[in-house]
Amino acid sequence: MSAARARRRPPGPGAPARRALLAGLLATTLGGCGVLPALPDPVPSDVVPSYRASFAPPAHSPDDELSPDGFDAVQRMAVRIRNVGCDGLSTGSGFAIDEHTLITNRHVVADSEDLQVSTYDGRDLTVSAAATARLADLAVVRTRDPLPSHPRVTPDDPQPGDAVTVVGYPEGGELTATAGAIIGPTTDPLHENLGEVLRTDAPVEPGSSGSAALDAHGDVIGVVYAKTGDGDSLLVPSSTLRDLLSDSDAFSDLPPCS
């Protein structure tokens, strides 16, 4: 009993300190495990991310269409018109508004015995009919062969200062694009058109008559029909063109030359 009593001797004054030390060591050890670096994850065999395409396909519009032959839509819609008349030969320009219809000036097709239309790449198109407007220097020519391309005719007339590009065959030569700006509406000095016409500073020459005047988007804003004495050009505005095209009585068949 005395030995047992001796083993159960009450703890001395240093026992709490030892327990505290052990507890501290244990806590330090366990706490230190938290700051140790973790083992690395296995290296994946492929780390290439699979992104979804961030670009959308281009919207379907004439502006975004790819050219089939390297020529842009502005060039492809222009045509050269040869008027073989009773009094001789003259040339002018025109442009397509649908697959078989093109627009030009009345004076380009007047007094014609034979109208010959050719495209930007030299192809000849067979003309099936022609009609002229009574109230504007405009004419409609129908072709049996399809036209390569046709632009949109804007419903609204351009404002002064807007950019304009004229695409046609000045002097009956190469297909040419000239740039300028809208000066503003004016009365027709030639009295060929009912209502106002547009004046621009885009340079034109004889043979440019019937050329399409295009805005910055490639839409038709007018049809060239004359050149002023001071070098400006005059356009039949697109509003007049649209009005006449929507009126079935606005055009009459082209009379043969005499």
Added chain:
Amino acid sequence: MAAPHARSRAAVPVLGVLLVAALALGGYLWLTTVRWQADSATWEAQARRYADRVAEQRAETSAVEAELVAAREQLATATDRITDLANEKAQLGDRNVVSQLEVDQQTRVSEAAAVVADALDQCIGAQSRLIDALARDDAATSDGPAATDRFASDVDDLCRQAVDAHDELRRELRGTAP
């Protein structure tokens, strides 16, 4: 002497715990180091593989861009040539039309000249017959002076028409002269 001995006995488990902890820590750190080294080597190898692919693709992109530039230049040249050929064809067509119009005009002039020549020939023939008649004075014997005057008037009309046709032809020829 009992107290230091008791303290050293009490330090044994503490030191044992510290030793075990130190060994465990060392082992863990060694394992971690080895794993990270292997991991780093694997990442580096993969990075180099991707770098090689990037280099290859950059080279391919450069080659494709060079081909694209060349193709664009060729396309521009081709479109320019097509435009030139279209213009040449149009000019030739214009010249052909003008030539045909000139041929037609020449044909009309030739036909008109033949008509004028025929009219002048008839005029000359009629004048000859009138002169013969006046010389023989047989017109008066057959139908009288009135018939001679009528014949002379007809000859004048015929010759006036021939001269008018001739003048018209001359005017037309002056108008078409280059």
